[in-house]
Amino acid sequence: MTTASTTPTNSKTPTSTAGRATTTASAGYSVLRARRATVLLHRRAVAVGAGLAVLLAAACLAYLCVGESFVAPGEVLKVLTGRPSADELVVGTLRAPRLVVGLLVGAAFGVAGGLIQTVARNPLASPDIIGISQGASALTVGAMTFGVTSYTVLPYLSVVGGLLAAALVYVFAWRGGLHATRFVLIGIGFAIALRSVTTLFMTKGDYLVAQQAQIWMTGSLNGRGWAEAAPLGWTLLVLVPAVAWAARAQRAVGLDDDTATALGVRLNRVRLGLVVLGVVLASVATGAAGPVDFVALLAPQIARRMTRTAQIPLVCSALLGAVIVVLADLLGRRLFSPTEVPVGVFTAAVGAPYLIWLIVRSRTVRSGGKA
Amino acid sequence: MSRLSARGLTLAYEDRTVVRELDLAIPDGRVTVVVGPNACGKSTTLRALGRLLKPKGGAVLLDGTSLAKLPTKRIAQQIGLLPQTPVAPEAITVADLVSRGRQPHQSWWQQWSEADERAVTEAMERTDVASLAERPVDELSGGQRQRVWIAMALAQETELLLLDEPTTYLDIAHQVEVLDLVRQLNHDRGRTVVVVLHDLNQAARYADHLVAMKEGQIVAAGPPSEIVTADLVREVFGLECVVVPDPVTGSPLVVPGAPWRGGDARVPAQEAQKTHADRKAQEGQEDTAASGTT
Numbered sequence: 001m002t003t004a005s006t007t008p009t010n011s012k013t014p015t016s017t018a019g020r021a022t023t024t025a026s027a028g029y030s031v032l033r034a035r036r037a038t039v040l041l042h043r044r045a046v047a048v049g050a051g052l053a054v055l056l057a058a059a060c061l062a063y064l065c066v067g068e069s070f071v072a073p074g075e076v077l078k079v080l081t082g083r084p085s086a087d088e089l090v091v092g093t094l095r096a097p098r099l100v101v102g103l104l105v106g107a108a109f110g111v112a113g114g115l116i117q118t119v120a121r122n123p124l125a126s127p128d129i130i131g132i133s134q135g136a137s138a139l140t141v142g143a144m145t146f147g148v149t150s151y152t153v154l155p156y157l158s159v160v161g162g163l164l165a166a167a168l169v170y171v172f173a174w175r176g177g178l179h180a181t182r183f184v185l186i187g188i189g190f191a192i193a194l195r196s197v198t199t200l201f202m203t204k205g206d207y208l209v210a211q212q213a214q215i216w217m218t219g220s221l222n223g224r225g226w227a228e229a230a231p232l233g234w235t236l237l238v239l240v241p242a243v244a245w246a247a248r249a250q251r252a253v254g255l256d257d258d259t260a261t262a263l264g265v266r267l268n269r270v271r272l273g274l275v276v277l278g279v280v281l282a283s284v285a286t287g288a289a290g291p292v293d294f295v296a297l298l299a300p301q302i303a304r305r306m307t308r309t310a311q312i313p314l315v316c317s318a319l320l321g322a323v324i325v326v327l328a329d330l331l332g333r334r335l336f337s338p339t340e341v342p343v344g345v346f347t348a349a350v351g352a353p354y355l356i357w358l359i360v361r362s363r364t365v366r367s368g369g370k371a
Numbered sequence: 372m373s374r375l376s377a378r379g380l381t382l383a384y385e386d387r388t389v390v391r392e393l394d395l396a397i398p399d400g401r402v403t404v405v406v407g408p409n410a411c412g413k414s415t416t417l418r419a420l421g422r423l424l425k426p427k428g429g430a431v432l433l434d435g436t437s438l439a440k441l442p443t444k445r446i447a448q449q450i451g452l453l454p455q456t457p458v459a460p461e462a463i464t465v466a467d468l469v470s471r472g473r474q475p476h477q478s479w480w481q482q483w484s485e486a487d488e489r490a491v492t493e494a495m496e497r498t499d500v501a502s503l504a505e506r507p508v509d510e511l512s513g514g515q516r517q518r519v520w521i522a523m524a525l526a527q528e529t530e531l532l533l534l535d536e537p538t539t540y541l542d543i544a545h546q547v548e549v550l551d552l553v554r555q556l557n558h559d560r561g562r563t564v565v566v567v568l569h570d571l572n573q574a575a576r577y578a579d580h581l582v583a584m585k586e587g588q589i590v591a592a593g594p595p596s597e598i599v600t601a602d603l604v605r606e607v608f609g610l611e612c613v614v615v616p617d618p619v620t621g622s623p624l625v626v627p628g629a630p631w632r633g634g635d636a637r638v639p640a641q642e643a644q645k646t647h648a649d650r651k652a653q654e655g656q657e658d659t660a661a662s663g664t665t
Contacts, residue, residue: 023491024483026504027466031483040482248479251471254460258423262454263527264447264475310463 028309045307045316052319056103059326063099064091066334101224101288102329102343103322104232106295108285110303110321111243113296114312115278118250119271120187121180126297127162127282130187133291134194135165136283141198141213145205149212155228155287162283165190170275177257178271219292219344221329232288235280242277243314249274250311292344295321298351305358324351372399374563375420375450375531379429382415382587389415390587392429397531397580400561402554404574407584408608413567414455414535416584420565421452421533447475451529455536457520459508465519466504469495472526494525498552514545521552532556534566538573546570550577571608575599575623583607599623 024031024040032039064076071087078085079092113126120130127133139161140154148154169190173183198217202210215222252265253274260267282296299321300312306320307313328346335341373396382390390412397403397420405413418424420431422438430437438446451472459468472494473487495501498518503511508519517537524532534553538546550566554577557564568574574581575595582592585607591598604612604625611628618624 023466023470023488023495023504027464027470028505029467029470029483037480038483039480245479248482252474254463255471256454256456256458258418258452258454259457261423261443262421262447262450262452263471264444266443308462310460310467 042307042309042313045309045313048303048307048313049316049319052316052323056319056323056326059323059330060099060103063102063326063330064095066330067095068337097225097229098221098329099326100226100229101232102221102325104229104236105221105285105289105292106299106322106325107318108232108236108281108321109292109295109325110299110317110319111246111314112278112282112285113298113321114300114303114314114317115246115250115274115281116296117300118253118312119178119180119274119278120184121254122184123301124297125184125187126300127278127286128291128293128296129191130184131165131169131190131194132162132279132282133286134191134198135168136162136286137217137291138194138197138201139164140216141201141205144209144213144216145201151223152227154216155231155284158287159280159283162286163279165194166275166279166283170272177268215342216290218342219290219347220342221289221325222340222342224289228288232284235284239277239281242273246274246277247314250314254311290342290344292325292347294348294351295324298348298355299324302351302355302358305355373397374399374434375431375565377416377420377429377431380416380419380426380431381428382412382419382424383427384415388427388587390419393587393589395582395589395592397563397565399563400557401563401579402557402577403563403565403580403582404578405565405567405582405584406569406571406574406607407590409569411584411607412587413569413584415587417452417533417535417565417567418454421450422446423452423454444475447527447529449529450531450533451524451527452533453520453524453535453537455539462507462509464504465500465506465508465511465522466491466495468508468519469500469522469526472523475527490528491526494522497525497556498522513540514542514548517541517545517549518552521549525556529562531563531565534564536567536569538568538570546573553577571599571604571625572617575625576617576620595622599625601628 028042028044029040030043030046032041061073061076064080065071065073067090069090071091075085075087076091079088079096085091109127116127116130117123117125119125136158140158143154143157148157169183169187170178172190173179173186175182198213202213205213249265249270252260252263253267253270255263257267285292300317303316303320304312307316324347325343328350329343331346331350332341332343335346376396377393380390380393380395381388382393393416395416405416407413415424419426422431422443425439430439432438433441433446433449470487470491473483473490476487476490477483492501495504498521500515500518500522503515503519508516511519517540521534521537524534537549537553541549550573553564553566556562566577568577578595580593581595581598583590583598583603590607591603599614600623601612601614604610604614613626613628614623615626616622616624
């Protein structure tokens with residue numbers, strides 16, 4: 001496969017049609033057929049996705065093995081396959097549910113960030129920049145200061161807060177259509193305003209509540225179990241078809257407004273769909289683990305640079321988000337043991353250096369596109 | 372016959388009315404060129420013809436039905452449009468971009484058909500970008516990039532093709548190349564093409580049907596040889612000029628009539644018949660005049 005950095009010479013591609021690779025092949029795609037249905041698959045994205053899946057499996061295994069007591073991989077596999085094992089409690093009851101929450105949260109943030117970056121046409125846009133995480137925080141911390149501490153109620157409040165903030169940003173950014181730059185700027189404005197609301201709640205509230213809120217806001221997987229994993233898992237499962245739709249819709253939204261409209265895309269409707277999906281995913285994930293920073297920002301950008309696709313590869317972005325969160329939580333649990341550091345502290349540490357390396361390595365500097 | 376027409380079209384951005392009560396019929400199977408001075412509403416009109424702009428009044432009709440009443444995907448199967456400054460996604464390859472022109476012919480469960488493959492391959496060959504297929508679009512030169520965008524519009528395989536100033540930012544050789552391509556398309560496939568240009572000479576040279584606009588109104592419409600006169604140019608562009616036959620095509624060629632400053636001189640028609648030597652002499656004078664000022 002020809003990479004973006006090595007320029008193919010003209011001599012390599014003869015002008016005659018005979019024997020030349022097909023157009024889809026030269027665009028880097030393969031066509032998957034099943035009866036009359038056809039699906040376009042980006043070959044490099046498939047390869048990267050497979051690699052990430054292997055990496056994720058390895059990270060998960062390490063996560064289940066490593067802890068206050070080390071469990072041999074063989075024992076872990078025994079637990080996973082339902083065979084009797086002495087480590088049933090540690091692996092199956094303590095570590096596995098927390099791992100599942102981490103996985104799902106990472107995947108949800110990875111997809112959510114990708115969708116919002118696509119609509120905003122801005123690689124810096126993500127739920128934690130344009131006010132969605134801040135909306136979730138404001139409502140959750142507010143409820144905490146008013147004495148709501150139940151971990152069955154708080155996640156739902158967080159979802160509502162995220163959706164409300166997103167709705168406000170969208171309405172204010174609307175002006176006969178959605179203007180990408182306006183959307184990001186208004187989102188940043190709301191993020192700042194909502195952050196001060198949260199701070200207000202924390203200073204007004206009880207000292208212990210403030211500490212609890214601080215931990216929640218950093219994003220933590222501590223104490224998460226099947227009770228959080230199940231609703232999160234079901235919600236994400238229901239959204240899978242929507243993500244499949246989004247993956248295709250993204251192709252057209254990446255073009256400028258006029259070109260996309262000329263191609264018969266109902267742009268405003270498609271964009272609204274992508275934003276709603278992204279916001280729901282981000283809010284649900286925030287509800288389960290708090291606003292884990294940077295995953296939504298980093299995962300899509302790293303994934304796109306790995307696959308070299310023109311749009312953000314959602315599946316790879318989900319896998320990468322999961323890898324980042326799982327590794328970050330593993331570090332958070334063990335690095336300063338016995339003190340546990342919230343996962344949000346390490347997500348940036350895991351992803352950011354790699355993204356910086358990817359950007360530095362790419363030889364040509366390109367702007368993020370005209371918004 | 373015309374499949375695409377506008378009736379009583381009024382177009383506005385916010386409160387500023389740009390085009391008022393415009394009637395226009397695009398002749399089928401011909402190359403129509405819309406010309407006019409800056410801000411005369413020619414691009415705005417083209418955008419409305421391609422349903423990128425919703426009319427404030429009147430309607431654009433496709434086969435007698437208002438565009439507002441047709442699903443946008445159906446329109447996209449009939450009308451292709453290339454905006455003035457299209458933006459490609461970052462790092463997209465040529466083949467990938469061109470294949471996005473197939474969007475209106477696909478659905479989420481039919482993402483790539485034989486027809487898609489054929490249309491894209493053909494579009495890239497016609498525009499001579501097949502050898503660039505794997506190159507990222509942002510690495511191409513302006514002329515190559517414009518051909519890629521035209522290839523994308525061609526891959527859409529629409530009977531009507533609207534192009535908004537496709538020669539902007541191109542040097543003269545690439546301008547000619549693009550316009551020749553447009554004519555070729557019309558000639559080979561009988562496609563109806565509407566092009567917005569600001570260069571009157573190019574318009575006169577390439578159009579079957581010329582539409583001259585000024586201040587949101589059509590001043591004249593018809594074959595260039597019939598409508599391009601010194602009077603029309605004065606009325607539309609406010610420029611004194613001489614119209615002579617293009618030495619290559621015989622189409623009307625507009626030569627600005629005031630060679631240098633100080634001439635409110637209406638240039639008499641016989642000036643145009645000056646000998647080559649005379650013109651050379653004039654140019655020489657102009658050069659000295661120019662160097663004198665620097």
